[in-house]
Amino acid sequence: MNLMMLLEMAASGLGDRTAVGSKTTGLTYAQLFDRAQAAARRYRNSGVEAAVLCDESSHAVPIMLFGSAWAGVPYVPLNYRLPSDDLLTLAGRVGSAVAVTDETNLDRLASIDAVTTVQQGDFLADPAGGHTIGAEPGDWNMDPDDVAVLLFTSGTTGTPKSAVLRHKHLVSYILGTVEFMGAGEDEATLVSVPPYHIAGVAAMLSSVYAGRRIVQLPRFEPHAWIDAVEAEGVTHAMVVPTMLTRIVDALDERGGEPLLGVQALSYGGGKMPRPVIERALELFPITNFVNAYGLTETSSTIALLGPDEHRIAQYSDESTERARLGSVGRPLPGIEVAIRDDDGIDLPAGEVGGIFVRGEQVAGEYREKGSLLDADGWFPTRDGGYIDADGFLFVQGRNDDVIIRGGENMSPGEIEDVAMSHPNIRNAAAIGVPDREWGEQVVLVAVADATAPEAAELEDLIRSRLRSSRVPAHIVFVDELPHNDTGKLLRRVLREQYAHLGDGPAD
Amino acid sequence: MVDLKAGARFQSTVCTTEVIVVKGAGEVDLTCGGAAMVAAGTGSIDGAPADGAADGTQLGKRYSNEAGTIEILATKAGDGSLAADGEALVIAQAKTLPASD
Numbered sequence: 001m002n003l004m005m006l007l008e009m010a011a012s013g014l015g016d017r018t019a020v021g022s023k024t025t026g027l028t029y030a031q032l033f034d035r036a037q038a039a040a041r042r043y044r045n046s047g048v049e050a051a052v053l054c055d056e057s058s059h060a061v062p063i064m065l066f067g068s069a070w071a072g073v074p075y076v077p078l079n080y081r082l083p084s085d086d087l088l089t090l091a092g093r094v095g096s097a098v099a100v101t102d103e104t105n106l107d108r109l110a111s112i113d114a115v116t117t118v119q120q121g122d123f124l125a126d127p128a129g130g131h132t133i134g135a136e137p138g139d140w141n142m143d144p145d146d147v148a149v150l151l152f153t154s155g156t157t158g159t160p161k162s163a164v165l166r167h168k169h170l171v172s173y174i175l176g177t178v179e180f181m182g183a184g185e186d187e188a189t190l191v192s193v194p195p196y197h198i199a200g201v202a203a204m205l206s207s208v209y210a211g212r213r214i215v216q217l218p219r220f221e222p223h224a225w226i227d228a229v230e231a232e233g234v235t236h237a238m239v240v241p242t243m244l245t246r247i248v249d250a251l252d253e254r255g256g257e258p259l260l261g262v263q264a265l266s267y268g269g270g271k272m273p274r275p276v277i278e279r280a281l282e283l284f285p286i287t288n289f290v291n292a293y294g295l296t297e298t299s300s301t302i303a304l305l306g307p308d309e310h311r312i313a314q315y316s317d318e319s320t321e322r323a324r325l326g327s328v329g330r331p332l333p334g335i336e337v338a339i340r341d342d343d344g345i346d347l348p349a350g351e352v353g354g355i356f357v358r359g360e361q362v363a364g365e366y367r368e369k370g371s372l373l374d375a376d377g378w379f380p381t382r383d384g385g386y387i388d389a390d391g392f393l394f395v396q397g398r399n400d401d402v403i404i405r406g407g408e409n410m411s412p413g414e415i416e417d418v419a420m421s422h423p424n425i426r427n428a429a430a431i432g433v434p435d436r437e438w439g440e441q442v443v444l445v446a447v448a449d450a451t452a453p454e455a456a457e458l459e460d461l462i463r464s465r466l467r468s469s470r471v472p473a474h475i476v477f478v479d480e481l482p483h484n485d486t487g488k489l490l491r492r493v494l495r496e497q498y499a500h501l502g503d504g505p506a507d
Numbered sequence: 508m509v510d511l512k513a514g515a516r517f518q519s520t521v522c523t524t525e526v527i528v529v530k531g532a533g534e535v536d537l538t539c540g541g542a543a544m545v546a547a548g549t550g551s552i553d554g555a556p557a558d559g560a561a562d563g564t565q566l567g568k569r570y571s572n573e574a575g576t577i578e579i580l581a582t583k584a585g586d587g588s589l590a591a592d593g594e595a596l597v598i599a600q601a602k603t604l605p606a607s608d
Binding site for chain 1: 605
């Protein structure tokens with residue numbers, strides 16, 4: 001198995017269809033295949049161990065992803081927004097590499113001896129770097145255990161680790177979830193997540209295999225996103241929650257006219273505030289919404305909440321159906337999900353525990369730590385949650401984020417959900433701060449609209465729905481919650497910022 | 508007989524068909540165009556599909572047996588048709604999973 005098999009099929013089945021870019025000036029599948037061959041020649045002739053991309057989205061993304069697979073070296077997209085020291089640390093761990101990069105990062109990366117840099121424009125003009133031999137159709141390695149992609153985890157809870165994704169994981173994911181040439185000729189997907197996000201990798205692979213044109217938005221900005229949808233005839237898009245929040249606000253600023261052209265909108269990569277998805281369902285009244293849950297280590301999506309459940313939840317008077325909007329849906333075919341307690345015992349429906357997954361697309365491996373799969377192939381996601389009686393998975397957040405107050409484990413998610421059910425609360429984060437008596441106490445950091453409720457009103461709301469231990473000791477209103485650039489809430493930042501509200505550690 | 512396991516790739520010896528196994532079922536007599544298939548890259552094309560086994564394969568289509576224990580995907584199309592242990596493999600129904608990325 002090799003990712004190139006996917007592109008080879010697309011090039012042979014629909015060679016003249018546009019693969020990436022605008023319909024008239026973009027690259028066709030046949031041209032993308034040729035560019036990938038050229039890039040493979042550059043990698044093979046330079047004898048490097050990795051193909052690094054340190055740049056925003058461009059045609060170089062699919063060319064490098066497939067070209068590196070052809071050459072037999074891992075594709076390593078790095079976060080080009082990292083501070084210099086962090087970037088050099090990560091790049092230094094990759095080994096010898098050709099790095100395609102922007103002007104800002106060119107000199108920074110060139111300071112590493114093992115890295116040869118090439119500017120994006122030069123790479124796109126001549127992906128082969130002058131080489132005319134070294135890669136022929138079909139001569140990619142078919143070993144399914146070869147490493148296809150190395151992705152650094154976002155490091156919101158510590159030092160970034162490099163997740164290892166092998167060809168067998170990514171190919172299994174695509175064959176298991178995408179129908180070959182399943183997209184119509186007029187379909188186009190707008191990719192606004194950066195290349196170093198797993199969704200950015202998965203979007204390239206699934207779009208190529210489906211035959212769906214890729215339109216790239218290098219720097220997300222909500223008005224630019226809306227304009228691209230209209231100008232490029234976009235029918236599909238994937239966004240992280242912070243993006244959808246801003247798109248919804250931008251559409252409201254424009255008068256709240258619904259966007260009808262988008263056939264399918266999927267979201268994932270973090271918890272979606274309920275008020276945002278509810279407003280989005282109104283602003284995209286005929287769009288098929290998909291909530292996708294997945295991790296870098298699982299080759300993207302492992303569970304999804306489909307379009308019908310979204311619309312049923314929107315229009316239903318029944319509380320179970322409405323609550324589904326907070327679910328990530330059911331596991332994909334071929335994926336098993338189990339909820340386990342701290343001793344590794346499987347828990348029945350409705351009980352909260354750690355989420356474990358198993359399936360061919362589940363990699364669960366880091367360069368630094370090796371495989372985290374157990375003997376039976378189960379991967380601990382380190383997310384907590386439960387499965388309801390109908391098989392819907394509810395994710396409550398990272399285990400690391402659990403608040404422990406007086407020996408009682410509390411999921412921030414349940415407190416946040418109740419807070420956000422208040423009509424004037426747009427977003428909320430519950431964190432634990434050190435407390436002498438209880439170990440930790442709950443602080444709620446909330447974003448309200450123009451008419452912020454009194455703290456006492458929120459406390460009463462939470463007390464009416466949850467046990468009294470969940471009622472925050474402090475409620476702070478802020479204009480915005482801190483997120484990283486792919487939309488993950490930075491709880492660590494909040495814990496540091498509001499540590500003073502506690503009265504210090506128990507020691 | 509070949510070992511039909513997920514990820515294994517085979518080629519026809521009587522047409523251009525190539526396949527990858529999505530779901531396997533152990534040792535199976537896998538044929539294309541009436542002739543045994545061999546591991547991809549290990550054979551050459553010689554002759555033509557037999558009568559009654561020449562309906563062809565289509566690029567990107569999945570083929571399965573009636574029991575649903577076997578699923579293979581055509582990565583290159585050809586003139587021969589596929590069979591496992593003598594049972595013709597037929598095009599499996601398309602997946603209806605919505606796009607998620």
